[in-house]
Amino acid sequence: MERRYKEETGIERLPKRQRQQRLVELIDENPFVTDRELTRRLKVSIQTIRLDRMELGIPELRERMKLMAERSYDQVRSLDAEEVIGDIIDLQLDRSGISIFEIREEHVFSRTQIARGHHIFAQANSLAVAVINDEIALTASADLRFVRPIHLGEKCIAKAYVRSNPGKAGRAKVEVLSYVGEEMVFQGNFIIYRSDDKKPLDS
Amino acid sequence: MERRYKEETGIERLPKRQRQQRLVELIDENPFVTDRELTRRLKVSIQTIRLDRMELGIPELRERMKLMAERSYDQVRSLDAEEVIGDIIDLQLDRSGISIFEIREEHVFSRTQIARGHHIFAQANSLAVAVINDEIALTASADLRFVRPIHLGEKCIAKAYVRSNPGKAGRAKVEVLSYVGEEMVFQGNFIIYRSDDKKPLDS
DNA sequence: TAGCGGTTAGTACCAGGTTCTAAAAGTCAT
């Protein structure tokens, strides 16, 4: 229930609900804040802060830091596995491959909710490199068409087809077509250098 | 100095140097280990563990977690600001722009230390979009050449030039040339849709 | 035998909490 605090106290306090909301905001914008600091900001006792945290299910500072550390540690470990962007669900080396990539918050322009091009490229490029059956495969050149914008939440399915020189040295041509549902949203033609050639160029 | 412990103790211990090396390994492979756990693994007292940590300059568990949390927090924050990949150091809207991007661990293939193509593309693409003076700018198509591989630690300087339709509706052509030092390492031609046009395509 | 490096033990103290009990203060209906 809302409470009207005595004006005599002269202390500006918020009703419970608003205070708890503010608490969430404060911790959100600085997860490293201690309860003691929060008492200063919210002008209530440390016990109130702690009751609020309990009600809201917000763990203590150390627990928050531990969670962040663990999360980042897991990420670092999986970053190594992230040689490929998107999940490859089918791969026939030197022939074709399919990968799925879901457009999430971090992939879109915040204003428009439209995926940034380099993520779409990254998926296609990764797949093109993966499909080449070679020690080292690097993108030499590419020709891209972004057919229509891809939005937050859409699942982008990339299909790669090796168009030339399968199993042979030098450069391979890979065509990648990306779809959302039935609709083609991206098309790219990649030239990939293979390791047996003398001068790999990139990727 | 090396010590030969009594065999009578029956306890297998390592000389100081090797123990400290092992300590580093253990903390390295699991940064969340407590001193107490380390006493179990290394069969020495907790004081020895702590002396070792001091000598080696390894902070306590909580400090380690805090550092990891802070590091990851900074990353998350910079990801948010990462509407543009690379630091833009010069921008003349509808004319030209320059950005710098340093190739770090997370940008390279671990095996070859060569930057993955999509990062180089991301820098160029971001710059091409940024240089267009419009509400919404999306990549419609692109034509890329990865001239030579870019390695870990190299600073990639991308220069973008608007080639057509400056300030006018429809689509703009942007050429991006990326250099390491004097050497051109990447070249891309982008077609960018501007918001005043009816159907933006991507980026 | 004294000295030295390395190890261990123990105590006091710390931050940043949790858990629990209890009391005080504010609010509302009657």
Place this chain on the structure above:
DNA sequence: ATGACTTTTAGAACCTGGTACTAACCGCTA
């Protein structure tokens, strides 16, 4: 104003995972 009720505050005991410091001990060697 009174009693019931929510909300806030206080305080003490306890916890983890340490730091800081003092003191002792062990094994070896000069």
